[in-house]
Amino acid sequence: MSKESGNNKSTAAGVDAPDKENTSAKLDDLERFKSDATGQALRTNQGVKVADDKNSLRAGARGPSLLEDFILREKITHFDHERIPERIVHARGVAAHGYFESYDNHAKLSKAGFLSEKGKQTPIFVRFSTVQGPRGSADTVRDVRGFAVKFYTDEGNFDLVGNNIPVFFIQDAIKFPDFVHAVKPEPHNEIPTGASAHDTFWDFVSLQSEATHAVIWAMSDRAIPRSLRTVQGFGVHTFRLINDEGMSKFVKFIWTPKQGVLSLVWDEAQKLAGKDPDFHRRDLGNAIESGDYPEWEFGVQIIDEADEHSFDFDILDPTKIIPEELVPITPLGKLVLNRNPDNFFAETEQVAFCPGHIVPGIDFSNDPLLQGRLFSYTDTQLSRLGGPNFHEIPINRPVCPFHNNQRDASHRTTINKGQAAYEPNSIDGGWPQETAPAAKDGGFESYHERIDAHKIRERSPSFSDHFSQPRMFYRSMSAPEQTHIADAYSFELGKVQRPYIRERVVNEILANIDLDLAGKVASHLGIKPPGKASVEVPEFEFQRSPALSQQTLLPDNVKGKKVAVLVFDGVADKSLKETLDLLARHGIHSMLLGPTSAPVVYADKKSIEVAGTIKGEPSIAFDAVLVPDGSDVVACVLGSGDAKHYLYEGYKHLKTIVLMGAAAGLAKELSLEADAGLMSGPSLSGLEQDFIAALKAHRTWSREQAADAIPA
Numbered sequence: 001m002s003k004e005s006g007n008n009k010s011t012a013a014g015v016d017a018p019d020k021e022n023t024s025a026k027l028d029d030l031e032r033f034k035s036d037a038t039g040q041a042l043r044t045n046q047g048v049k050v051a052d053d054k055n056s057l058r059a060g061a062r063g064p065s066l067l068e069d070f071i072l073r074e075k076i077t078h079f080d081h082e083r084i085p086e087r088i089v090h091a092r093g094v095a096a097h098g099y100f101e102s103y104d105n106h107a108k109l110s111k112a113g114f115l116s117e118k119g120k121q122t123p124i125f126v127r128f129s130t131v132q133g134p135r136g137s138a139d140t141v142r143d144v145r146g147f148a149v150k151f152y153t154d155e156g157n158f159d160l161v162g163n164n165i166p167v168f169f170i171q172d173a174i175k176f177p178d179f180v181h182a183v184k185p186e187p188h189n190e191i192p193t194g195a196s197a198h199d200t201f202w203d204f205v206s207l208q209s210e211a212t213h214a215v216i217w218a219m220s221d222r223a224i225p226r227s228l229r230t231v232q233g234f235g236v237h238t239f240r241l242i243n244d245e246g247m248s249k250f251v252k253f254i255w256t257p258k259q260g261v262l263s264l265v266w267d268e269a270q271k272l273a274g275k276d277p278d279f280h281r282r283d284l285g286n287a288i289e290s291g292d293y294p295e296w297e298f299g300v301q302i303i304d305e306a307d308e309h310s311f312d313f314d315i316l317d318p319t320k321i322i323p324e325e326l327v328p329i330t331p332l333g334k335l336v337l338n339r340n341p342d343n344f345f346a347e348t349e350q351v352a353f354c355p356g357h358i359v360p361g362i363d364f365s366n367d368p369l370l371q372g373r374l375f376s377y378t379d380t381q382l383s384r385l386g387g388p389n390f391h392e393i394p395i396n397r398p399v400c401p402f403h404n405n406q407r408d409a410s411h412r413t414t415i416n417k418g419q420a421a422y423e424p425n426s427i428d429g430g431w432p433q434e435t436a437p438a439a440k441d442g443g444f445e446s447y448h449e450r451i452d453a454h455k456i457r458e459r460s461p462s463f464s465d466h467f468s469q470p471r472m473f474y475r476s477m478s479a480p481e482q483t484h485i486a487d488a489y490s491f492e493l494g495k496v497q498r499p500y501i502r503e504r505v506v507n508e509i510l511a512n513i514d515l516d517l518a519g520k521v522a523s524h525l526g527i528k529p530p531g532k533a534s535v536e537v538p539e540f541e542f543q544r545s546p547a548l549s550q551q552t553l554l555p556d557n558v559k560g561k562k563v564a565v566l567v568f569d570g571v572a573d574k575s576l577k578e579t580l581d582l583l584a585r586h587g588i589h590s591m592l593l594g595p596t597s598a599p600v601v602y603a604d605k606k607s608i609e610v611a612g613t614i615k616g617e618p619s620i621a622f623d624a625v626l627v628p629d630g631s632d633v634v635a636c637v638l639g640s641g642d643a644k645h646y647l648y649e650g651y652k653h654l655k656t657i658v659l660m661g662a663a664a665g666l667a668k669e670l671s672l673e674a675d676a677g678l679m680s681g682p683s684l685s686g687l688e689q690d691f692i693a694a695l696k697a698h699r700t701w702s703r704e705q706a707a708d709a710i711p712a
Helices: 018-033 068-080 173-183 201-207 209-218 266-274 279-289 346-350 368-384 468-478 479-494 499-513 516-526 572-584 634-639 642-654 661-671 687-698 701-707
Strands: 093-102 120-129 144-154 156-161 238-243 246-258 295-304 332-341 361-363 564-565 590-596 624-627 657-659 676-683
Touching: 018 564, 068 173, 068 368, 093 144, 093 279, 120 332, 173 201, 173 368, 201 209, 201 499, 209 468, 209 499, 266 479, 266 572, 279 332, 361 368, 468 499, 479 499, 479 516, 479 701, 499 516, 564 572, 564 642, 572 590, 572 687, 624 642, 624 687, 634 642, 634 661, 642 657, 642 701, 657 661, 657 687, 661 676, 676 687
Parallel strands: 564 590, 564 624, 624 657, 657 676
Antiparallel strands: 093 120, 093 332, 120 144, 144 156, 238 246, 238 361, 246 295, 295 332
16 A cells, blocks of 8 residues: 555545644745745756856956856846746837838848838837836836837848836846845735835845946936826947948947926826826827827937947946936937827737847947847747747737747747758758858847956946936936935835935945935935945036936926816806817817706806816816806816816926916916916917917926915
């Protein structure tokens, strides 16, 4: 009789029935599966002690990462397969189809076909995303936004996988699992969702000072965008462009929106997360459906190989930017989004981006973070999309034909003919065959970069300055932007439970950026302000870069803006019609909102349908608020708590408010101070120039102090 069949304590399901004799033994046995790393050496999963967990193995301090680095591969492979089927990061996304159009023939810069002809259009698919939260989190949380573009070129797919900030939190890919583990919800309680305001994140970034630059961007208004149509996009890394003659230039990729770079204010972002967690995806989809196609200019910063080492920083360091004052942006073309996906899962959820998807004319640099991403992204798709055939999913298929000797595996849809699945062969006439790189439409050839270095785990000394660029970023901000950064640090660190982490951030990070910033945050947290920096920070060539401030990136028109028009019984027919006509001429979308869903009656007793209610369509979803003239408009507003709150909230959020005719009396009744964004007059036409200027400015920043006293 077997041991199993002879065990009279087994249940029908094969599980031991509980008894007093073995209960304590079983509990002791379970303890060995629990892990507490306190006092333990860092080891690989095979038990090998790790001497350096901060640097991947590379050929020389600035050379390429090496495939033989088993520590890097084990760490990233395990990390890539931690979540299925949701993306580990960038899980919540929204996407759209469109096209890229080249401004000119850029053959002198790159032999890439999609850049080779003026007016040439290439289909693209763009996915925007948050980083930290799961698929069910809110759109407007404070977070970095992913900005990934798939070009379906005639030579194959090119994926430019970037973010809406130009720098990242780490310099070496070996630290990526650590960073994401730190920023994700804490493992003991899965809190917080979609936010970085917690202990593990701030513990990590305060101990990893290379994160300082990306963190201050994340604490700026860039991390709470007004819409996805108003974010910049950055390739983050330094890439190479190669022309027909084999000449290489280093480049940084940048997308700049024609809609301006605009943000929410923090109170708006928090309220929208509760009232409309789909705010960004709704806005993007609605804009495309209404014909307000979002547009970005695609440009590059170009660095000659001879100038690679001529800066105060290393261009291979992904925590650094190249200020536009040093290297201006060269425009290459425009990107337009003009079609929404037909099916969210089939397209947005199944699209597979990878920085390693490039075409002839584009190549990599030795950026150690980029080098790790080239492996990581493809490895991730194996888990998410069920195997190595994810390229056969329609949204991922190139538009050009593709043939090779890869066969079988899960979800294979191609039916391959012929006997030979190897190269070289003579059975199938040698096909498919290689294409020489020198030929027209030639095969891909990596740039011939000479490498002569020792295998070493070492960070290049040129990557060691972690504070001069964050200092430049902070000092480049306008006064309101600096205030928002201090408020963001204060809010986030106020959620941190461990006092020593808060103190470390203030004294060892913020003090090295700017003592005034450190003092403001310290005051908010009840910490003694630091008197000096904790390290000596090199003086960077540029103390300020005006191009970094969103105040220099405003739109040149108001097309696509959304305006709430509050109407009540007795509204003046002429005033309302004139207002709506003027808004339409500028491409502004207006929505009539009444106290209820019932039609509103004009002064002449005719009625007009409303599109929504004042309570149901909050001011936080609009760019401006207008109140037309009316026989009883002041009494109607003052008699409605919702209407008063609407105007208070719009004022508090620094939005443009126009009070026409009799409605002008509301400013005094509600104690709203006049400014460039609060205007009144007999009609909107008489205020047109000021109104359009205020909308372009996005916010009335001079109002912030007065707005603090508003009870909204």
